[in-house]
Amino acid sequence: MNIGALTGANDGAMxxxxxxxxxxxxxxxxxxxxxxxxxxxxxxxxxxxxxxxxHREHLSQFLGVRGFLKDVVPFAEWESRSAADG
Structure with a gap:
C-alpha cells in the first residue's frame, strides 16, 4: 500500500x-x-x-453499497502488515 499517495490528499499540502x-x-x-x-x-x-x-462508517457505507469494500483495518495494524510484507 502506498500511504504516501494519500498523505495530504485533501488540501494539496504534503x-x-x-x-x-x-x-x-x-x-x-x-x-x-x-x-x-x-x-x-x-x-x-x-x-x-x-x-x-x-468518517469510517460513512466511507464504509459508500464503498459497501457499491460492492467495493473488502476490509476495514485499524491503521496501525495495516502499517504493521505492510512493514512485515516488506
Missing part, C-alpha cells in the same frame, strides 16, 4: 501524517478501508482509503 480521505477532513487516519472495483481491478488488488473515527 505532510508526513496520513489524513482521512473524506472530502475536507484533515483528521489523522485511524482506519484503512481496503477496496476494489471488480469491473476494473483483479480480485486480489486492493485500493485504499483512509478514515478518521468520524
Amino acid at each position: 505532510d508526513d501524517s496520513p489524513t482521512c480521505s473524506a472530502k475536507g477532513c484533515r483528521a489523522p487516519a485511524q482506519w484503512v478501508l481496503a477496496w476494489n472495483n471488480p469491473k476494473l481491478h483483479t480480485p486480489e488488488r486492493r485500493k485504499t482509503w483512509l478514515a478518521c473515527a468520524e
